[in-house]
Amino acid sequence: MAISEKEYADKLLEFQQNAPDFKNWDQVKRLESNAVRYATKKKKSGFRRVMSVSFIGLFAYVCYLLKVPEFIATSDCLIPGYEPLLDLWRPPIEDCSFCQIEDIDKRTNLSDEEFYEKYAYSGLPLLVVDGMKDWNTEVFNFDYFKRLYEKTDPDDNKDCQFFRYRTDFDSLEDVFNMESDRAQFKPGHKPWYIGWSNCVPSVARALRQHYKIPYFLGQSERTRDDWMFMGSPGYRGAPLHIDYVEYNSWQAQIRGRKKWTFVPPPECWRQCPHRQSVIVQPGNIFVFDSNRWFHSTEILQGEYSLTIGAEYD
Numbered sequence: 654m655a656i657s658e659k660e661y662a663d664k665l666l667e668f669q670q671n672a673p674d675f676k677n678w679d680q681v682k683r684l685e686s687n688a689v690r691y692a693t694k695k696k697k698s699g700f701r702r703v704m705s706v707s708f709i710g711l712f713a714y715v716c717y718l719l720k721v722p723e724f725i726a727t728s729d730c731l732i733p734g735y736e737p738l739l740d741l742w743r744p745p746i747e748d749c750s751f752c753q754i755e756d757i758d759k760r761t762n763l764s765d766e767e768f769y770e771k772y773a774y775s776g777l778p779l780l781v782v783d784g785m786k787d788w789n790t791e792v793f794n795f796d797y798f799k800r801l802y803e804k805t806d807p808d809d810n811k812d813c814q815f816f817r818y819r820t821d822f823d824s825l826e827d828v829f830n831m832e833s834d835r836a837q838f839k840p841g842h843k844p845w846y847i848g849w850s851n852c853v854p855s856v857a858r859a860l861r862q863h864y865k866i867p868y869f870l871g872q873s874e875r876t877r878d879d880w881m882f883m884g885s886p887g888y889r890g891a892p893l894h895i896d897y898v899e900y901n902s903w904q905a906q907i908r909g910r911k912k913w914t915f916v917p918p919p920e921c922w923r924q925c926p927h928r929q930s931v932i933v934q935p936g937n938i939f940v941f942d943s944n945r946w947f948h949s950t951e952i953l954q955g956e957y958s959l960t961i962g963a964e965y966d
Contacts, residue, residue: 743895745920751776751945752917752925765871773965774901776942778915780931781869784938788864790907793959795836795883799829801856809853813878816848818891825849838885838957846884846952848891860961867903867938870965880904880962882950890950890958896943900964903940906933909958913939916947933960 758772759780772779802810807826815825821843822828828847835842851857860879880902884890886909893916911933917925932953933939941948952958 743897743918746918746945749917749921749924751942752915752921752929754778754929755926757929757931763869765869768869769871772940774942776945778913778929778931778939778941778946780933781867781938781940782934783936784867784869784903785864785905785907785936786868788905790863790905790961792863793907793961798881798883801859802826802829802853805853805855813852814850816891818846818848819889820845820847822847844885844888846882846888846890846958848880848882850878850880852878864905864961867905870903878963880960882958882960882962884952884958886952886957887954888952890952891948893947893949895945895947898944898964900966901940901942901944902962902964903938904933904960904962905938906935907959907961908935909956910934910953911958911960912951912953913941914949914951915941918945918947 754777757778757780759782761781761783763781768779771777802825810825813825815822817823822831822845825847828845831845832842835845838844851860857879882890882904890911893914895918913931913933915929916927931939
């Protein structure tokens with residue numbers, strides 16, 4: 654017998670809370686059968702189910718227009734475990750071929766023709782080892798970003814997203830005002846990990862003097878916003894989540910090493926390995942469809958992590 658929507662949400666919440674540490678996979682496997690049955694139930698439903706899903710979809714669209722998910726995502730524990738609730742709005746994925754992989758492809762000298770034919774929209778994660786070819790990003794560090802943003806009006810950043818994760822920062826301005834030793838990741842100071850989007854034109858122009866569209870994207874257009882993520886070595890990055898963005902994305906590892914872990918959506922658990930992971934090194938660019946994969950990150954010991962990324966069409 655298929656489980657109810659509330660029970661499914663509860664199970665996904667339990668999955669989200671347990672999966673980042675990957676200590677409870679036996680328990681996750683036991684949830685697999687009911688999760689798949691529920692996904693099947695959604696696809697085989699009649700008029701009543703269609704109307705219910707349509708209403709939920711309309712509600713989700715209104716929330717998107719009002720930036721409710723963004724507000725929740727950047728709020729601290731407003732609705733704990735909001736990801737499983739958003740996941741109920743996500744249409745079930747019918748083709749699970751994107752996660753039927755044994756390992757993540759690692760490529761060099763990748764042509765744009767092959768990239769678009771095999772990877773761009775397939776959902777297959779890809780590590781481009783030489784992705785930052787001809788970039789000059791050595792200048793990117795905390796002090797560089799601080800000086801860059803000190804020249805801007807704080808009001809210019811009000812429409813830019815900021816992800817505080819598990820920190821005590823409420824804004825990018827708070828980050829750049831932290832004490833120097835903490836900013837430089839000195840031992841004995843509280844670790845931190847944050848992310849932000851840049852939607853300030855003057856900052857974008859300065860950043861793009863040092864990097865360009867990854868060579869394997871060819872002439873693909875990108876969104877105007879860049880994304881930056883920075884955090885302490887040996888510290889957890891983003892918790893397990895799935896995104897609700899318009900396009901696929903890439904992330905370039907400027908400094909440090911970051912471990913990415915991927916989990917397929919519940920409706921694909923029977924057909925795909927329950928998790929995949931890859932370590933991204935400085936100079937690598939990682940490409941993936943964050944709307945299909947649940948994913949989390951962890952910064953490995955050594956240098957602090959700094960990544961920059963964007964979406965592509």
